[in-house]
Amino acid sequence: MSSELLRLERVNKRFGGHVVLADVSFAVAPGEILGLVGPNGSGKTTTINVISGLYRADSGRITFDGHPVHHVPMHKLAHLGINRTFQVPKTFRDMTVRQNIEVAAHFGHAGAPVDIDSILRDIDLHKHAGKTAGSLTVNQQKLLDLGRALATGPKLLLVDEIGAGLNPAELGGIADLLRKLSQRGIALIVVEHLMAFLGSITSRVIVLGAGRMLFEGSLDAASHHPEVVAAFFGGEV
Amino acid sequence: MPELTPAATASPLRRARPAILVLAVLLAAFALLPHVYGNLSLLFTLMAFITLAQGLNLLYGFTGYLPFGYVGFFGCGAYAASLLVLHTGWPMLVCVGIGGVAAVAMALILGPLLRLSGAYFSIASLAASQILYFVVSNTNLADVTGGPYGLKIERVFSPTGSYYTMLAILLAATALAAWLRLSAFGMGLQAMKQDPVSAAMAGVPVVRMRLLAWLISAAVAGLCGAAYAWNISVFYPDAVFTLQISVFAIVFALFGGVGTVIGPIVGAVILYSLYSAIGISTPQYFQLIYGVLIVLLVLFLPGGVLSLFARRGIRVF
Numbered sequence: 274m275s276s277e278l279l280r281l282e283r284v285n286k287r288f289g290g291h292v293v294l295a296d297v298s299f300a301v302a303p304g305e306i307l308g309l310v311g312p313n314g315s316g317k318t319t320t321i322n323v324i325s326g327l328y329r330a331d332s333g334r335i336t337f338d339g340h341p342v343h344h345v346p347m348h349k350l351a352h353l354g355i356n357r358t359f360q361v362p363k364t365f366r367d368m369t370v371r372q373n374i375e376v377a378a379h380f381g382h383a384g385a386p387v388d389i390d391s392i393l394r395d396i397d398l399h400k401h402a403g404k405t406a407g408s409l410t411v412n413q414q415k416l417l418d419l420g421r422a423l424a425t426g427p428k429l430l431l432v433d434e435i436g437a438g439l440n441p442a443e444l445g446g447i448a449d450l451l452r453k454l455s456q457r458g459i460a461l462i463v464v465e466h467l468m469a470f471l472g473s474i475t476s477r478v479i480v481l482g483a484g485r486m487l488f489e490g491s492l493d494a495a496s497h498h499p500e501v502v503a504a505f506f507g508g509e510v
Numbered sequence: 511m512p513e514l515t516p517a518a519t520a521s522p523l524r525r526a527r528p529a530i531l532v533l534a535v536l537l538a539a540f541a542l543l544p545h546v547y548g549n550l551s552l553l554f555t556l557m558a559f560i561t562l563a564q565g566l567n568l569l570y571g572f573t574g575y576l577p578f579g580y581v582g583f584f585g586c587g588a589y590a591a592s593l594l595v596l597h598t599g600w601p602m603l604v605c606v607g608i609g610g611v612a613a614v615a616m617a618l619i620l621g622p623l624l625r626l627s628g629a630y631f632s633i634a635s636l637a638a639s640q641i642l643y644f645v646v647s648n649t650n651l652a653d654v655t656g657g658p659y660g661l662k663i664e665r666v667f668s669p670t671g672s673y674y675t676m677l678a679i680l681l682a683a684t685a686l687a688a689w690l691r692l693s694a695f696g697m698g699l700q701a702m703k704q705d706p707v708s709a710a711m712a713g714v715p716v717v718r719m720r721l722l723a724w725l726i727s728a729a730v731a732g733l734c735g736a737a738y739a740w741n742i743s744v745f746y747p748d749a750v751f752t753l754q755i756s757v758f759a760i761v762f763a764l765f766g767g768v769g770t771v772i773g774p775i776v777g778a779v780i781l782y783s784l785y786s787a788i789g790i791s792t793p794q795y796f797q798l799i800y801g802v803l804i805v806l807l808v809l810f811l812p813g814g815v816l817s818l819f820a821r822r823g824i825r826v827f
Contacts, residue, residue: 325711326710327707346710346717347711348711348715348716351710351711351712351713356711357711359708363705363707364705364708365701365704365705365708368697368700368704372697375697376698376712376714377712377713379694379698380694380698380712380714381712382713424712425712
């Protein structure tokens with residue numbers, strides 16, 4: 274196992290004249306959980322969108338497993354082992370929970386047979402397997418997104434605000450699940466506003482502010498970093 | 511929307527049973543009807559419209575792309591087959607097959623239209639079919655296409671031959687719809703119809719599969735048009751390029767219910783029979799009755815008549 278699964282090098286993205294990502298560079302190791310934090314509009318979700326192929330970076334380089342992937346279409350990234358969840362869940366609403374996962378299991382090229390039942394148990398939806406996805410709560414749909422991502426046999430999982438709107442018990446369950454996934458060797462990039470949750474699962478966070486990387490290190494250290502404090506609360510640096 | 515495929519636990523043969531049943535009923539009905547009902551031409555046109563509604567369903571029902579210009583492929587098949595038989599004298603069945611190939615080639619050329627979606631796609635495909643019509647009917651091309659004077663292939667005229675050819679095409683189109691209903695390919699299409707971004711992230715090759723559905727749908731219309739040209743054997747360009755053909759195919763498919771196998775069949779049988787009955791009994795009220803019917807349908811039954819069953823939890827194939 275190489276020590277580096279994903280590397281971003283000087284990735285830039287702008288929408289019109291608005292710079293969303295400016296020279297973002299970082300790397301992720303297999304099995305690592307990396308937190309991505311920053312105020313609204315700082316480029317967290319855009320970073321995930323660029324890595325997962327939903328957007329193309331304007332410049333810069335993204336390497337995954339040693340291959341350049343910044344021009345690879347989404348479905349091929351899924352085959353390579355990059356997958357994600359969505360901030361606003363995007364399930365196949367008229368299909369059942371099980372069918373949602375079956376689609377990913379069939380088309381995801383996981384490499385090994387996919388155990389749909391064990392995924393359903395992992396995301397705690399095995400009792401709802403026959404329900405249509407559209408009838409689930411938003412939180413359950415986020416978990417279904419995660420389950421669908423797992424069915425493609427990912428090496429890197431991008432998790433976008435899965436904790437928002439959960440109660441502490443549910444958050445604890447998700448934290449356990451994410452830790453379990455990382456123990457299987459899956460690298461995770463977790464975008465989250467809930468710092469306690471993030472602190473419980475990550476050893477390293479990256480703080481973004483207006484598309485620039487302000488800080489890289491432990492969450493604890495981040496909260497004392499003057500630039501980070503300024504980005505969140507305003508004021509002079 | 512009705513349920514999708516049953517759990518994968520059922521054996522393939524068991525799962526294919528409804529498909530075999532539908533195909534057997536269609537085959538029996540249209541093989542026996544000519545012996546009890548004399549108007550072969552009406553039966554032929556009914557089959558043509560079921561086929562077109564089913565072909566449209568293959569694209570619209572499974573990908574959500576509604577081609578107003580669907581008739582373009584129909585006309586393309588009609589002209590390609592007729593010109594080929596005029597110039598080469600090859601057996602008409604071969605020419606019908608190549609008519610289907612011509613429609614697929616046209617669909618490949620028009621493939622970039624799939625970059626559009628929603629109403630933009632529908633309107634652009636409509637424009638494309640009009641371009642085809644104006645090119646084919648252009649007086650300056652009269653030496654090549656017959657221009658506005660149309661084509662005559664009366665020397666291969668064969669009501670029976672074209673009838674059974676159309677029946678075979680109808681069965682093939684229905685089998686294709688059943689395949690989409692039962693296969694993983696069809697499940698992938700349904701997934702990308704509901705959310706193309708998630709489908710891509712689930713590993714579904716969205717662009718390639720959508721193009722494939724478009725080509726299959728075009729092939730059905732092309733074959734149908736070719737068999738239609740064989741059946742009428744003398745035709746003007748507007749007979750095979752009239753927008754009414756698109757409209758009928760769309761209305762019939764929607765009336766029955768798209769995304770199912772039997773929806774377009776039920777819709778075309780009911781509405782075309784009604785169309786023929788009103789057209790004969792009270793032709794002066796035809797457009798009024800038909801128009802009111804479509805308005806009521808859109809307002810109260812947007813999922814088609816079969817959604818009445820689906821709403822009560824009955825799985826419609």
